[in-house]
Amino acid sequence: MKRVLLKLSGEALAGAKHTGFDEPTVTEVAKQVKVLVDEGVEIGVVIGGGNFWRGRSSETIDRTKADQIGMLATVMNCIYVSEIFRSVGMKTEIFTPFACGAMTKLFSKDEANACFAEKKVAFFAGGTGHPYFSTDTTTVLRAIEIEAETILLAKAVDGVYDSDPKTNPNAKKYDSVHIQEVIDQKLAVVDLTASILCMENKMPMMVFGLNEENSIIRAAKGEIDGTKVLVD
Template sequence: MSEPKYKRVMLKLSGESLAGANGFGIDFTVATRIAKEIKELVDMGVEVGAVIGAGNIWRGREGSGMDRVTADNMGMLATCINALALQNSLEDLGIETRVQSAIEMREIAEPFIRRRAVRHLEKGRVVIFAAGSGNPYFTTDTAAALRAAEIDAECILLAKKVDGVYNCDPNLHADAVKYDHLTYRDVMEQDLKVMDITAITLCKDNDIPIIVFGLDGEGNIRKAIEGKSNGTIIDSQEL
């Protein structure tokens, strides 16, 4: 294995990544594969925080007619289910893991306390940050950027279904062009929908690089941490 480029990272996973081919719910075969890849990082001495979305369980108020606050609260609770599932898969592999929730639920998760989270990371534990930011109207992208800034993560590993950022949807357009590098300003000005605008702004203001890569394929998380990913790097550098 190569030396990791980063000592402390924030891994952002979509809820759909846990669903596998089913497209909904949790496929524990997939959860185990992701856990094994996270274990590779831990074995390399990398400190790993993680945020998981909830799209495999709850898609917000789409088609429901619910008010936004209620729908977002349900989504935050759904991220806790995914966090516990990933925690279980990691601990099955012998990786000490803590779930910290932005919404208090002491029977199943610690409350988010920044100093405690950092201490867990320093001890080699994976910390999964659940329940988003604890507030409606904010996505798990924003929660990942916020927590990354709070724990002084050196980058965000943004796992996607596609292997980087394209100028248009590669699933719909055969001539879609993938970017190897973008600045935060490029993402905002071209409205590339990598993360929501609040998350991109947080990363820009705190100079947190974003590595966008495809989760499918073994070893892709490790390749991202080693600087060998064929995905897209987003940072402040004008090339």
């Protein structure tokens, strides 16, 4: 593949601590991404904010303000993970849809393409810049904008199931599933807005467990033990 969008779960990056960062986990991610970058793959990254903040869990704070806190959580995540990527020998750039002083650049497709041309990894932080849109939606939106070939969805769960495997030991994992079935059955891949964006723009996804050995490298090469979300 020439260009992919990698979505990292904030919770997965936190490891067993479930909050903050687990540096060995993030370093392992960085080493895998470097292998792909060295092979010529252009990689954009979106990171969830769940290791710091889940706005929907608060019934006290106004939803708009809660979502703004979540956007800033993703900026913190991208700054941290970007630095770990640099520590293993990659060049990076962080883009946001709003001004963040000198810490990030404002996102545009032209700036992102210039970043890829310089063999940098592009981090897309700050969500869409608007409340009521998740990082799932950000992931699909940025993937469409940068014309990625597919979305690599690295999660704490190792694929798409017909029910929650944490509560149902008999949950069935799909090897592949069509995006229409994801929407019709409300399968927990990405949220509904993101699923419809994928369907309308024919953006495929590969869903896999972050903690499996070389999972990102294998997913980029189409060799996953997780689930392929089909759009054709």
